[in-house]
Amino acid sequence: MKKSIFLGTLAVAGLAAGLASAQTLADVQARGSLKCGSNEGLAGFAFPDANGNMQGFDVALCRAIAAATLGDAQAVEFVPLTSQTRFTALAAGEVDVLVRNSTWTFTRDNDLGLDFVGVNYYDGQGFMVRKDLGVSSARELDGATVCIQTGTTTELNLADFFRVNAISYEPVPVATNAEGQQQYLAGACDVYTTDISGLAATRATFENAGDHVILPEVVSKEPLGPVVRHGDNAWGDIVRWTLFALLAAEEHEITSANVREIASAATDNPEINRMLGTEGELGQKLGLSSDWIVNVISSVGNYGEIFEAYIGENTPVGLARGLNAQWTNGGLMYAMPFN
Amino acid sequence: MADMTGTPRDTFRLSQLLYDARYRSMTIQVIAAMLLMLSLAWLVDNTVQNLAALGKDFSFRFLWTTAGYDINQQIIPFSSQDTHARAALVGILNTLLVAFMGCILATVIGVLAGVLRLSKNFVVAGIMTFYVEAMRNTPLLIWILIVFAVMTEATPQPRDFREGGGASMILWDSVAISNRGVFVPKPLWGEGSGLVVAVFLLSIAAIFILRRVARKRQEQTGEQLPVFRLSLALFFIPALLAFFVMGQPITLEMPELGGFNFVGGIQIRNSLIALWLALSLYTSAFIAEIVRSGILAVSRGQTEAAFALGMQPNRTMQLVILPQALRVIIPPLISQFLNLTKNSSLALAVGYMDVRSTLGGITINQTGREIEGILLLGTFYLIVSLIISSAMNYYNSSVKLKER
Ligand SMILES: N[C@@H](CCC(=O)N[C@@H](CS)C(=O)NCC(=O)O)C(=O)O
Numbered sequence: 001m002k003k004s005i006f007l008g009t010l011a012v013a014g015l016a017a018g019l020a021s022a023q024t025l026a027d028v029q030a031r032g033s034l035k036c037g038s039n040e041g042l043a044g045f046a047f048p049d050a051n052g053n054m055q056g057f058d059v060a061l062c063r064a065i066a067a068a069t070l071g072d073a074q075a076v077e078f079v080p081l082t083s084q085t086r087f088t089a090l091a092a093g094e095v096d097v098l099v100r101n102s103t104w105t106f107t108r109d110n111d112l113g114l115d116f117v118g119v120n121y122y123d124g125q126g127f128m129v130r131k132d133l134g135v136s137s138a139r140e141l142d143g144a145t146v147c148i149q150t151g152t153t154t155e156l157n158l159a160d161f162f163r164v165n166a167i168s169y170e171p172v173p174v175a176t177n178a179e180g181q182q183q184y185l186a187g188a189c190d191v192y193t194t195d196i197s198g199l200a201a202t203r204a205t206f207e208n209a210g211d212h213v214i215l216p217e218v219v220s221k222e223p224l225g226p227v228v229r230h231g232d233n234a235w236g237d238i239v240r241w242t243l244f245a246l247l248a249a250e251e252h253e254i255t256s257a258n259v260r261e262i263a264s265a266a267t268d269n270p271e272i273n274r275m276l277g278t279e280g281e282l283g284q285k286l287g288l289s290s291d292w293i294v295n296v297i298s299s300v301g302n303y304g305e306i307f308e309a310y311i312g313e314n315t316p317v318g319l320a321r322g323l324n325a326q327w328t329n330g331g332l333m334y335a336m337p338f339n
Numbered sequence: 340m341a342d343m344t345g346t347p348r349d350t351f352r353l354s355q356l357l358y359d360a361r362y363r364s365m366t367i368q369v370i371a372a373m374l375l376m377l378s379l380a381w382l383v384d385n386t387v388q389n390l391a392a393l394g395k396d397f398s399f400r401f402l403w404t405t406a407g408y409d410i411n412q413q414i415i416p417f418s419s420q421d422t423h424a425r426a427a428l429v430g431i432l433n434t435l436l437v438a439f440m441g442c443i444l445a446t447v448i449g450v451l452a453g454v455l456r457l458s459k460n461f462v463v464a465g466i467m468t469f470y471v472e473a474m475r476n477t478p479l480l481i482w483i484l485i486v487f488a489v490m491t492e493a494t495p496q497p498r499d500f501r502e503g504g505g506a507s508m509i510l511w512d513s514v515a516i517s518n519r520g521v522f523v524p525k526p527l528w529g530e531g532s533g534l535v536v537a538v539f540l541l542s543i544a545a546i547f548i549l550r551r552v553a554r555k556r557q558e559q560t561g562e563q564l565p566v567f568r569l570s571l572a573l574f575f576i577p578a579l580l581a582f583f584v585m586g587q588p589i590t591l592e593m594p595e596l597g598g599f600n601f602v603g604g605i606q607i608r609n610s611l612i613a614l615w616l617a618l619s620l621y622t623s624a625f626i627a628e629i630v631r632s633g634i635l636a637v638s639r640g641q642t643e644a645a646f647a648l649g650m651q652p653n654r655t656m657q658l659v660i661l662p663q664a665l666r667v668i669i670p671p672l673i674s675q676f677l678n679l680t681k682n683s684s685l686a687l688a689v690g691y692m693d694v695r696s697t698l699g700g701i702t703i704n705q706t707g708r709e710i711e712g713i714l715l716l717g718t719f720y721l722i723v724s725l726i727i728s729s730a731m732n733y734y735n736s737s738v739k740l741k742e743r
Pocket residue numbers: 039040041042082083100101102103149151152153154175176177178194195197198199222224
């Protein structure tokens with residue numbers, strides 16, 4: 001009798017655990033909002049605007065997923081996560097998706113029980129120093145004190161870079177970007193290192209941004225992208241194809257301004273028709289409505305619009321498209337066909 | 340069947356388990372134990388299932404793979420090519436270092452503050468009351484951050500020590516206080532320095548013997564030796580003699596500006612200083628209260644009796660009050676030492692690389708072994724706590740009232 005209760009409990013618990021992992025879409029729709037793991041605050045990528053609404057390049061992807069699944073880009077609950085807590089929070093189910101400057105690496109994809117589903121920004125690690133140090137190359141940094149965010153890929157790259165170049169350094173670990181910025185500005189470290197996009201974003205908030213330079217060396221590949229839990233493939237597909245929709249929309253010049261008009265009647269481009277639901281039923285295959293991409297583009301714009309609005313050359317962050325241009329313009333951004 | 344006692348035995352009924360006072364508490368305990376076991380089993384099973392759903396296993400093999408990251412403060416040598424296990428060990432040593440330094444400083448400040456709080460001088464007692472209350476009633480993390488902020492914002496950068504930078508080294512150019520830490524001279528052990536150290540250790544042993552001899556002599560003859568002055572002489576003279584006889588084998592390497600930072604000397608990082616000071620100040624407030632209550636627990640009559648015998652206040656404190664107060668002080672003191680050690684895991688707030696930051700932080704993050712890492716971390720703190728409390732319990736039993 002004792003034994004059967006025990007086994008019964010185990011079976012129920014096991015079933016509950018098994019079920020919980022494979023229905024993120026249903027959970028999100030039942031809740032009526034998307035829980036998105038985001039940055040605590042990084043200019044251009046995730047920051048609150050004057051009204052306290054979250055804005056930014058990474059935030060826009062969260063809003064796009066909410067628009068696709070719930071039809072409402074505002075139905076997002078942002079959960080700020082540090083670099084140390086982000087993957088644990090995702091694995092534990094505290095967020096449905098993580099969009100937080102996270103690099104796609106083998107270990108993270110395979111050892112952490114997570115799945116990267118795409119790349120929304122191709123980046124690399126760089127170094128920022130004060131101009132008046134007179135340093136022009138990272139190889140001149142022998143003996144420098146380097147501020148570095150713990151729990152990042154940059155920690156490993158940094159160790160490798162200095163070891164391979166046989167120069168020494170003193171790492172000063174910091175827990176958040178804000179702390180790193182404070183230590184760097186106080187002169188407690190000579191160098192701040194992280195993803196170049198992060199350096200540019202951090203520098204954009206400095207009072208005298210012109211006093212700091214980002215050194216030419218790019219010491220790693222940092223493909224940043226959205227992450228979901230391993231095991232719920234249907235949800236992974238939704239996030240992946242929402243990202244592709246943003247990219248394909250730019251490729252086909254579908255913008256937030258013209259998407260409703262283009263979607264009002266079938267065009268002579270079959271891919272556009274399939275995307276916008278005037279032909280076929282791609283949305284249904286993901287368990288979404290047929291106008292899911294219309295919702296996405298009309299509320300956040302296409303990839304190019306998002307880039308220019310938050311981190312492009314006309315913003316304080318001032319990043320060039322570079323590797324992140326469309327493949328048709330010599331970049332790496334390439335949406336798989338909507339067939 | 341013949342019943343020798345004559346009282347008829349009741350037949351046992353199931354309802355007795357609940358209504359019979361003889362069995363009821365037993366029943367409740369058995370049920371509670373079963374519920375506890377069930378919830379534990381559920382937790383474990385749920386974890387195993389969820390790990391399996393994520394495609395993760397449970398294994399400690401990650402400890403033997405390359406760590407890949409660097410650690411700034413290393414008591415034993417460490418490079419990014421060493422294993423996660425060694426990184427954990429470096430972290431453990433850093434934890435033990437700050438805990439050890441913290442316990443000592445906290446005790447010193449705590450005893451001082453506790454005794455002074457009992458002072459008859461109104462101002463001194465008032466200041467100490469303020470100190471104790473301010474420390475005790477604010478979270479430790481805030482003190483750590485305050486001390487660290489002061490250390491980084493209020494001290495000059497290394498480059499300010501250059502010509503015309505406005506900052507300069509102190510103590511005949513041997514110590515530099517900068518926002519990256521305090522740089523102090525480093526002893527270089529030349530040939531023959533082993534002998535000097537040996538002489539020094541021997542004279543310390545001699546001091547202990549001297550004290551014992553002096554006590555015996557006082558017990559037998561009542562005559563007091565000038566123990567303090569003799570100890571002082573023993574401490575310095577033989578070692579200095581040996582130092583000069585051996586031709587000054589121990590030299591000092593001074594910190595000097597070079598490149599981006601000071602080179603040479605020993606760097607005591609701001610993270611260590613901030614964590615050490617904050618832990619010590621915070622814990623000392625609790626120790627002060629323990630000491631005060633210990634002293635107050637010794638009845639006033641003891642002091643009066645000692646005075647009546649013609650003892651001076653100092654000696655009364657030393658020979659009559661403190662030995663008795665210690666019995667009250669030691670047990671709660673143990674738990675303060677344990678608290679301090681465990682609180683040192685707040686180190687990450689200032690980037691101090693303790694075991695929580697290496698094994699429980701970077702390693703877990705790079706390998707995704709949360710459960711294994713946290714289990715190891717918990718085990719480590721458990722073992723350290725058990726060691727500290729058994730050592731202190733041993734000391735406690737040596738000072739407690741001996742019933743003869
Ligand atoms: N791409 C790296 C670094 C990610 C990272 O933590 N980036 C920093 C700066 S680019 C950041 O987002 N900090 C924001 C914060 O701490 O709130 C990784 O995935 O490990």
